[in-house]
Amino acid sequence: MRTSYDNGSIMEEYEVDSEGKKEGTYKSYYESGKIRELSTYKGDLLVGTRYLYFENGNVEIEEKYTDGGILNGEQKVFYKDGQVQIVKNYENNELTGLLKVYYPSGKIKEEVTMRHNNENGPFTEYFENGQVQWKGTYLNGDNEFGLLEEWDSLGTPIKKMLCDSFAICRTFWHQDSTKINPYFKEHPYKP
Template sequence: MKSQMRFQILSTYSKTSGYIVAGLLLLLTLFAACSGQGSSPGKGVAENELEVVEKTDAYGNTERFTRRLDNYAKEGKYSKMSPEGNLLETAEFYNDSLNGARVIYYENGDTQIVEHYEGGTFAGPYQAYYEGGQLELEGSYTANSMEGTWKRYYPSGQLMEEVSFQDNQENGPFVEYHENGKLKAEGYYKEGDNEHGLLKIYDETGELVKTMNCQHGVCRTVWEKEGATD
C-alpha cells in the first residue's frame, strides 16, 4: 500500500506518498519569495530602529511587516491580505528569517496550515486542515526534518493513517484505516514509501484478506483469502 500521507494542499503532494515531502519543500521554496510583516519589534531591537513597510505584490495582495532601518531585515510580525481584504497569511520574523508560528488561511478565512520555524527552518508541530476546519494532517519537525509519527485524517475526522518518519522520509511502521475505522493495512516502510517486510491487507470489515512479503517496495503475495478482491 502506498502511503496516502503526503499532503495535497499544494498540487505537488505526485506519487501518493511523495505527497508530504514534495508539498512541504515547495512551501519552503515559495515562502523564500515572500516578504514579512509586523507591528511588534524583534528581539533586542528598539522600536525606533524599525520601520513599517506596506506593499502590494504582483497578485494584488497587500503585505505588511516591520524591518530594521540599518539592514532592512524583517523583524516581528508579517501579514498578507488579499485584494478583497481577506487575511491570507501571518508569520513572525527574527533577523530576516521565519521564527515562530506561520499560519496560512483559505480565502474564506478558515485556517489551512499552521507551522513553526526556528531561524528559518521547520521546527516543532505542523498541522494542515480541510476547508471547514477539520484537521487533515499533523506531525512534527526537528531541525527541518519530519520526525516521529505523522497522522492523516479523513474529512469526517476518522483517522486515515499513521506513518513513522525519520530524516524526512517514511521509515518504520505504518497503519492505514478504512473510513469506518476498521484496519485497512499495516506494514513497514524503509527509506521512503517502500514497503519492506510483511504487509497485511484487510477488507472493510477488518478481516485479513492478504499478506505480502516486500523487499524495498517490491511486494509478492504469499497468502490471499479465497474470493478476496483488492
Template sequence: MLRNTLPLVLALLSLAACRTKVEKVEAVDAYGYTERYTRSPEDYARQGRYQKLDSAGQLVEEANFVDDTLHGLRALYFENGDTQIVEHYQMGTFDGPYRVYYPEGGLQLEGQYSQNEMKGDWLKYYPNGQLMERVRFESNLENGPFVEYHENGNLKAEGTYRNGDKEHGELRLYDENGTLERKMDCENGICRTTWKREAPSN
C-alpha cells in the same frame, strides 16, 4: 477557535521587535497582495509580525520574523478565513508541530519537524475526522511501521516502510469489515502474495 487565537500568539512573538527602533511598512506586490510588517530602518530586515492580505483585504498569511528570518509560528489561511496550514520555525528552519486543515475546518495532517526533518509519527485524517494513516518518519522519509484505516475506522493495511513509501517485510491487507484478506512479503516495495483468504463457497 484556532483562527481567533493565532493573531494573539503572533502579536506576543513580535513584542521583541518593539525593543528596538523599527518602521512600519505596507506595500502592494505585483500580484495585488498587501504586505504589512515592521523592519529595521538600517538594513530593512523584517522584525516582528508579518501579514499578507489579498485584494479584498482578507488575511492569507501571517508570521513572525527576526532579522528577516522566519522564527516562531507561521499560518496560512483559506479564502474564507479558516486556517489552512500552521507551521513553526527556529530561525528559518522547520522545527516544531506542523498541521494542515481541510477547507471545511477538520484536521487533515499533523506531524513534527526537527531541524528541517520530518520525524516521528505523522497522522493523516479523512474529512470526517477518522484516522486514515499513521506512519513513522525519519530523515524526511517514511521509515518504520505504518497502519492504514478505512473511512469506517476498520483496519485497512499494516506493515513497514523503508527509505520512503516502499513496503519492506510482511504487509497485511484487510477488507472494509476489517477481515484479513491477504498477506504479502515485500522487499523494497516489491511484494508477493504469501497467503490469500479464500472466497466463500456458494
C-alpha cells in the same frame, strides 16, 4: 513596508530593520482583503508560530519556527472547513516521528512513521469506518518492506505479503488460495 495589489488593496505589511531585513509581525492578504498569512520575522527569518489561512478565514497551515528560521515542532494542515487533515512533526527542518492523516470526517486515515523526511518504519492505513486496511513497514521512502497485510472494510483479512528491500511484494497468504505465490505453496512462510 506595505505593498498593494493593482486594485489598491493591501498585499502585505511588515517592518524592516536598519539592514532592510523583515523584523516583527508580517501579514499578507488576499486581494479580497482577507488575511492570508500571519507570522513573525527576526532578521529576515521566520520565528514563532506561522499561520496560513484559506480565503474563508479558516487556518490552512499552522507551524512553528525556532530562531534561525528552523521548522521545529508540530505542523497542522487543515481542510477548508477547519477540520484537521494532517499532523506532522519537524525537528531541525526534518520531518520525523508519527505523521497522521485524517478523513474530512475527522476519523484517522493513515499513521506513518517518518525519519529524515521519508517514510521509515511502521504504517497503518484505515477505512473511514475505523477498520484497518493496510499494515506494514516502509523503508527509506514509500517502499514497503517485510510483512504487508491487507483487510477489507469489515476487518476480514484479504492477503499477507512479504516485501523485499526493492519493494517487490509476494503474496504468501490470500483468502482465495489460488492467488498465492507458487514459491510460498512449496515454502510456507512462518512469521
